[in-house]
Amino acid sequence: MSNNSETIKSEPVKIKREQIREAVVEIVSDSGEGAQKCGQSLGTISAKMGNGVWTVEIIPAEIRPPARSKAGASGIRVRMGSKKVTNMGDHADMVVALNEQVLYGRIDQNAYKPGTYLLIENKWATDTEESNAAYTESIQKFKALGYIIHEIPMEKECLKHVSDPRKGKNMWVLGLLCNIYDRDLNIAAAQVKAIFSKKSDDIIQSNIDLLHAGYAYANDNLPMHFTIASKVSKEDFVVMNGNEAVSLGVMAAGIEVCSMYPITPATSASHAMAEKMESAGGLIHQAEDEIAAIGFAIGASYAGQTAVTITSGPGIALKTEFIGLAVMAEVPLVIVDVQRGGPSTGLPTKVEQGDLLAVLYGAAGDAPKIVLAPSTIEECFHYIILARKLAESFRTPVFVLTDANLATGVQPFPRPKIKSAWFPDPIDQSKWEEGVKAYDWDPKTGLSKRPIPGQKGGMYTLTGLAHDEESHVAYDPSINQRAAESRSRKLAALHKTLKEPKILGDKSGDLLLVGWGSTRGAIEEAVERARERGAKVSSLHLHFLSPMEPGLKSIFKNFKKVMTVEINYSDTIGNSLITEENRRYAQLAWYLRAQTLTDIDCFSNVYGQPLSPIQILEMLEKKLDLTLTE
Amino acid sequence: MISLQPDFCDIEIPEKEHYSIEDYSSSKARWCSGCGAHTILHSVQKLCTDEQLPPEKTVFVSGIGCSSRFPHYMKTYGFHGLHGRAFPVASGIKFRRPDLHVFVITGDGDCCSIGAGHWVHAIRYNMKMVVLLFDNSIYGLTKKQTSPTSPLGTHTNTHPTGSVLPPINPIQSTLGLANVSFVAQTVDWKPAHLNATLKKAYDHPGLAFVRIVQRCPIWMRENYEPTVKDPDAITVLNHENGIVLEENALKKFRHIQEHDPSNLVKAREVAELVKTTTPIGLFYQNKEAIRYDEYGAHNLGVPVEDRINAINSLMDKYAI
Numbered sequence: 030m031s032n033n034s035e036t037i038k039s040e041p042v043k044i045k046r047e048q049i050r051e052a053v054v055e056i057v058s059d060s061g062e063g064a065q066k067c068g069q070s071l072g073t074i075s076a077k078m079g080n081g082v083w084t085v086e087i088i089p090a091e092i093r094p095p096a097r098s099k100a101g102a103s104g105i106r107v108r109m110g111s112k113k114v115t116n117m118g119d120h121a122d123m124v125v126a127l128n129e130q131v132l133y134g135r136i137d138q139n140a141y142k143p144g145t146y147l148l149i150e151n152k153w154a155t156d157t158e159e160s161n162a163a164y165t166e167s168i169q170k171f172k173a174l175g176y177i178i179h180e181i182p183m184e185k186e187c188l189k190h191v192s193d194p195r196k197g198k199n200m201w202v203l204g205l206l207c208n209i210y211d212r213d214l215n216i217a218a219a220q221v222k223a224i225f226s227k228k229s230d231d232i233i234q235s236n237i238d239l240l241h242a243g244y245a246y247a248n249d250n251l252p253m254h255f256t257i258a259s260k261v262s263k264e265d266f267v268v269m270n271g272n273e274a275v276s277l278g279v280m281a282a283g284i285e286v287c288s289m290y291p292i293t294p295a296t297s298a299s300h301a302m303a304e305k306m307e308s309a310g311g312l313i314h315q316a317e318d319e320i321a322a323i324g325f326a327i328g329a330s331y332a333g334q335t336a337v338t339i340t341s342g343p344g345i346a347l348k349t350e351f352i353g354l355a356v357m358a359e360v361p362l363v364i365v366d367v368q369r370g371g372p373s374t375g376l377p378t379k380v381e382q383g384d385l386l387a388v389l390y391g392a393a394g395d396a397p398k399i400v401l402a403p404s405t406i407e408e409c410f411h412y413i414i415l416a417r418k419l420a421e422s423f424r425t426p427v428f429v430l431t432d433a434n435l436a437t438g439v440q441p442f443p444r445p446k447i448k449s450a451w452f453p454d455p456i457d458q459s460k461w462e463e464g465v466k467a468y469d470w471d472p473k474t475g476l477s478k479r480p481i482p483g484q485k486g487g488m489y490t491l492t493g494l495a496h497d498e499e500s501h502v503a504y505d506p507s508i509n510q511r512a513a514e515s516r517s518r519k520l521a522a523l524h525k526t527l528k529e530p531k532i533l534g535d536k537s538g539d540l541l542l543v544g545w546g547s548t549r550g551a552i553e554e555a556v557e558r559a560r561e562r563g564a565k566v567s568s569l570h571l572h573f574l575s576p577m578e579p580g581l582k583s584i585f586k587n588f589k590k591v592m593t594v595e596i597n598y599s600d601t602i603g604n605s606l607i608t609e610e611n612r613r614y615a616q617l618a619w620y621l622r623a624q625t626l627t628d629i630d631c632f633s634n635v636y637g638q639p640l641s642p643i644q645i646l647e648m649l650e651k652k653l654d655l656t657l658t659e
Numbered sequence: 660m661i662s663l664q665p666d667f668c669d670i671e672i673p674e675k676e677h678y679s680i681e682d683y684s685s686s687k688a689r690w691c692s693g694c695g696a697h698t699i700l701h702s703v704q705k706l707c708t709d710e711q712l713p714p715e716k717t718v719f720v721s722g723i724g725c726s727s728r729f730p731h732y733m734k735t736y737g738f739h740g741l742h743g744r745a746f747p748v749a750s751g752i753k754f755r756r757p758d759l760h761v762f763v764i765t766g767d768g769d770c771c772s773i774g775a776g777h778w779v780h781a782i783r784y785n786m787k788m789v790v791l792l793f794d795n796s797i798y799g800l801t802k803k804q805t806s807p808t809s810p811l812g813t814h815t816n817t818h819p820t821g822s823v824l825p826p827i828n829p830i831q832s833t834l835g836l837a838n839v840s841f842v843a844q845t846v847d848w849k850p851a852h853l854n855a856t857l858k859k860a861y862d863h864p865g866l867a868f869v870r871i872v873q874r875c876p877i878w879m880r881e882n883y884e885p886t887v888k889d890p891d892a893i894t895v896l897n898h899e900n901g902i903v904l905e906e907n908a909l910k911k912f913r914h915i916q917e918h919d920p921s922n923l924v925k926a927r928e929v930a931e932l933v934k935t936t937t938p939i940g941l942f943y944q945n946k947e948a949i950r951y952d953e954y955g956a957h958n959l960g961v962p963v964e965d966r967i968n969a970i971n972s973l974m975d976k977y978a979i
Contacts, residue, residue: 302973
């Protein structure tokens with residue numbers, strides 16, 4: 030498409046808009062071109078307008094992959110809808126590409142469909158001989174794949190307002206998208222101001238000019254214009270990603286020590302709190318390594334302030350010995366595992382739910398601990414508060430398992446009203462009650478009160494050795510059995526307080542999908558869509574993985590088949606050599622099979638991508654022999 | 660001194676407890692007979708008594724190994740954790756608890772081998788605590804394996820024909836670390852020097868690193884007996900700012916070398932004496948080094964209201 034309009038018209042041409050329920054938009058570019066800021070802004074603007082929003086980052090593994098490389102797509106996906114949005118959706122409807130090469134990676138990931146609009150920067154058609162050839166070839170290929178192409182002179186248009194178009198092109202694109210999707214230009218301008226609030230007035234003004242210019246360009250030159258119904262809520266909302274929610278959760282839980290070592294994709298959880306942690310009465314300790322990070326946290330917890338350590342899978346592997354000690358010596362502790370692709374260094378920036386079994390069983394001997402899995406951004410916040418309380422009440426480490434999808438996914442949720450009840454009491458320094466032992470295990474629940482250094486009369490030596498009620502090294506073999514029973518019983522005591530999980534859909538049927546963690550939005554949307562088409566499928570989502578939520582076995586009995594949906598590895602029967610007998614299952618499936626003696630199937634993969642509803646629907650079509658997709 | 664009677668005035672005078680050495684003694688130590696750790700235990704209990712450390716405010720943190728059983732024999736708080744990991748635990752304890760007296764008990768395998776990374780950083784954190792490296796140059800609990808400080812050629816179960824690498828010099832290594840603030844060496848069989856060293860270490864405003872050359876009568880008898888018996892084997896580092904012995908105690912040593920502990924370059928030279936003699940005394944002290952525990956304690960006790968305000972101001976960034 031050519032552009033003959035050189036001037037911005039002061040009176041926008043009246044355009045017709047098609048009403049749509051939702052849209053999935055991507056902005057992709059080389060690293061460092063501001064695509065993520067553009068998409069985050071679009072998400073925030075939409076959330077402010079009262080739309081449901083989910084945004085997810087598209088991250089290359091390298092910090093700066095070579096420019097215009099096929100695997101180098103950096104960017105963001107924004108899904109906005111008239112209702113609440115819980116996942117990244119299926120295929121993109123609209124893609125803005127700052128160069129055409131980065132689209133290849135996304136096409137390989139099946140992110141687009143015939144009919145997807147590709148709005149492509151056309152400067153590469155005339156940049157160099159090399160880029161020109163690659164550009165022309167790519168446009169032909171994309172057309173052949175059925176995409177609707179608009180070649181757009183983004184750089185040329187930006188040069189009308191700024192001398193360096195690399196700075197500000199993203200805001201021009203934001204304006205373009207605001208016009209296409211009928212975003213409120215005043216809200217958009219306020220957002221641009223907020224982004225550049227620390228910059229000079231000139232910079233703010235030039236970015237607002239670019240926003241308006243992009244808006245006007247789309248108005249005058251593009252044929253597709255939509256509108257998405259929205260409803261502004263009276264309630265206050267916040268919009269953030271899962272790591273930021275964890276971060277605020279740590280502060281709101283009254284945790285004063287966050288002991289960490291940098292690791293992708295967990296580190297930003299510590300960045301987010303850094304600015305205010307000190308004025309909120311806490312500190313971040315960046316330890317010399319992962320082991321020291323948890324050792325330091327355990328030290329702080331032992332001394333009376335339950336600490337948090339935040340890491341990812343490789344960090345959990347290193348911390349495992351200390352986790353065993355915390356279980357053995359009953360030290361309260363919060364451990365956040367932002368899971369990524371494994372094993373080993375694996376896929377550092379990509380999602381996987383691959384640490385469940387490692388967290389449950391990865392220790393020498395029997396090391397029962399509490400394991401929670403938030404399934405939304407909002408839960409990432411609240412579960413930290415819950416985790417600290419559980420850690421102290423049950424005198425044990427508590428895991429909070431999130432993943433790279435939750436870590437970078439952005440969703441609005443009602444603004445939490447911070448309560449003083451979420452904060453811990455001051456460290457108990459009262460005199461320790463005479464006659465009470467350091468581990469006075471309640472014979473029914475296994476629970477005991479712990480002495481804290483400074484408490485007169487409570488002196489004991491914590492040890493990782495098998496020990497009796499007084500923390501004396503166990504030389505009598507019966508002590509170890511009794512102590513192990515007490516630690517295990519604590520989980521049974523917590524189990525007693527849990528409720529049966531809620532079922533989405535009917536309480537019986539052909540198939541029950543079971544998920545945990547970040548996959549909830551995709552699973553539930555797929556189940557709702559399948560049910561609209563008559564499928565007898567339901568789902569439930571687990572939040573407590575240890576102890577397990579009650580009632581599962583009897584729930585499972587009411588379904589012909591039960592299947593977990595997870596993002597981790599499992600064998601597929603029918604693949605070379607794989608049989609019923611040697612099949613290795615997805616992690617929750619293994620665990621549920623053992624717990625419930627139910628023949629549970631699984632659907633899982635390790636492409637490193639969040640699951641989309643369409644993937645689950647396609648799987649359901651095969652399993653149930655129904656047509657569920659168009 | 661005038662003793663105050665309870666009815667002396669209206670203010671309630673708290674009953675001042677006096678701690679005797681029994682108040683720090685727990686179960687009978689299970690070290691071998693003749694092990695140097697027994698005398699160190701006694702010397703530490705003496706320090707606690709002399710300084711009247713409230714047992715509930717005192718924490719002994721150890722790793723794993725013979726020496727790391729130490730906290731079990733003290734009637735204070737204790738943390739007998741993981742092999743090599745006493746430093747991070749002790750740092751975490753001290754971080755937000757300036758009121759606690761923290762001691763780290765570690766051994767040559769614990770500190771200089773499996774926990775060497777933490778050693779480097781603990782020195783740099785320089786948090787106020789006393790670190791006692793019980794160095795017997797052998798793995799004792801696991802029955803005679805080569806330690807990182809075993810002299811070259813030591814016959815062990817892992818190197819029956821003699822160890823093949825030169826040992827780490829923990830004094831020299833510590834003197835080379837960033838932000839080092841106190842490095843001393845003593846021996847377990849010279850109680851006057853041991854006591855004076857512990858006192859100096861306890862008074863140091865930062866991390867006091869004390870290597871205690873320790874006898875292992877079971878696995879290393881032939882290594883230590885000459886040093887213990889030979890009056891020429893020890894050189895005392897002497898200085899008014901160092902570890903000051905009473906005249907009578909000092910007289911018992913044949914070799915005395917003047918060394919100013921404020922001189923780091925000289926300290927490194929003196930540390931090399933290890934090759935020919937056992938230098939004991941204070942190698943280096945800097946009372947001005949930056950302390951991480953002061954950072955850790957700088958914002959204690961922020962009222963809940965202020966904390967909520969801070970969180971809300973951060974939350975405003977995400978408000979829509």
